[in-house]
Amino acid sequence: MINILLLQNAVYGNGVIDFTNRNIEGYTIKQASVYEEDICLLGKKVLRRINAYFAKIILGDWKKSREKYDILIIMESDATVEVLEAIKRLNISNSQVLYFMNAVTKTSMKLLNRAKQLGYIIATYNLKDSIQYDINYVHQCWNPELFPHKICMAHDRNVDLFFVGKAKNRYDSLIELKKVAENIGLTTKFIIISDKGQPDTQKEEVPYVQCLSQMSYARAIVDIVGEGNIGLTWRPLEALFMKKKLIYQENKANIFIVGKDNDNELFDFVKSPFVDKNLDLSKYDIENWLKNLVKLGLKSNE
Numbered sequence: 001m002i003n004i005l006l007l008q009n010a011v012y013g014n015g016v017i018d019f020t021n022r023n024i025e026g027y028t029i030k031q032a033s034v035y036e037e038d039i040c041l042l043g044k045k046v047l048r049r050i051n052a053y054f055a056k057i058i059l060g061d062w063k064k065s066r067e068k069y070d071i072l073i074i075m076e077s078d079a080t081v082e083v084l085e086a087i088k089r090l091n092i093s094n095s096q097v098l099y100f101m102n103a104v105t106k107t108s109m110k111l112l113n114r115a116k117q118l119g120y121i122i123a124t125y126n127l128k129d130s131i132q133y134d135i136n137y138v139h140q141c142w143n144p145e146l147f148p149h150k151i152c153m154a155h156d157r158n159v160d161l162f163f164v165g166k167a168k169n170r171y172d173s174l175i176e177l178k179k180v181a182e183n184i185g186l187t188t189k190f191i192i193i194s195d196k197g198q199p200d201t202q203k204e205e206v207p208y209v210q211c212l213s214q215m216s217y218a219r220a221i222v223d224i225v226g227e228g229n230i231g232l233t234w235r236p237l238e239a240l241f242m243k244k245k246l247i248y249q250e251n252k253a254n255i256f257i258v259g260k261d262n263d264n265e266l267f268d269f270v271k272s273p274f275v276d277k278n279l280d281l282s283k284y285d286i287e288n289w290l291k292n293l294v295k296l297g298l299k300s301n302e
Helices: 041-047 052-059 081-090 106-118 129-130 170-183 208-215 235-241 265-269 286-300
Strands: 002-009 025-032 069-075 093-100 121-124 160-167 188-193 218-223 245-248 254-258
Touching: 002 041, 025 286, 069 081, 069 286, 081 106, 093 245, 106 160, 121 286, 129 265, 160 170, 160 208, 160 265, 170 188, 170 218, 170 265, 188 208, 208 218, 208 235, 218 235, 218 265, 235 245
Parallel strands: 002 025, 002 069, 069 093, 093 121, 160 188, 160 218, 218 245, 245 254
Antiparallel strands: none
16 A cells, blocks of 8 residues: 655645545545645745744644655645755655646746755656756646536537636737637637736636636637646646637647637637547546656655
8 A cells, every 4th residue: 555645735726636535546645735724824925934944833734643654745836945845854755756737937946956955756747847857757637526527518608718827928929819819709708817917817816616617618728828838738638628629739620729720710610519539538637647656756765
């Protein structure tokens, strides 16, 4: 039996990586919050960056465990250098895995370098980062249990194009696509998150399950990725699992390529029937994602 400790500030993505209802043969999985849940967010942000000692104080109850796990897994978005150091000091697992669900940036480079120094096994969804920084590649995952199939397949679709995500460096591209779509008679629902006060944006993030609910009534999902992002993001997986068309960058059935395909063909593309390829999507399930990380962890212990 492989004993795993999966640490997250909350269930990542409001349920994407959640094994609560999964019984995986040969695995015992404990999910726990990285930090004490009764400490306010501001307190966590301040304390966890002072030093490893204070970071250790605000860690969740799992830090008191007398059990030694085979593998500990933590996401880069939930970690700081101080937290990684505190985990090492606690010595409650034989190996530690740091998984990057976002592209490596100048800010997260410090985390990446320190993780290497501490002996963490590091993996990423981004193939380019995997090659550039010599870290393991483990593709993105999704949880089909998040959404009832009958709702995903709702026929009462009232939106043609749906987007949700942060503005980042793609704001202009998103607004341009939105205008093109609306000018040719398509309806759009773009939830663009930004704190810069740009037109057609909002500061408040929307709970992921709520995003999926709105997404289920759209004909096509928009995924405009940033520069340097060479890896499968959630949007293509959502489109695959929910049987939606995708506004993206590769020329395949059910995919429209922004900047390559003729804008005048966008209307016909969105309104035409979905071509169901009956693909086997099991390799993208969270169970296989976990098993891939476990393999890396066990290999390091050999």
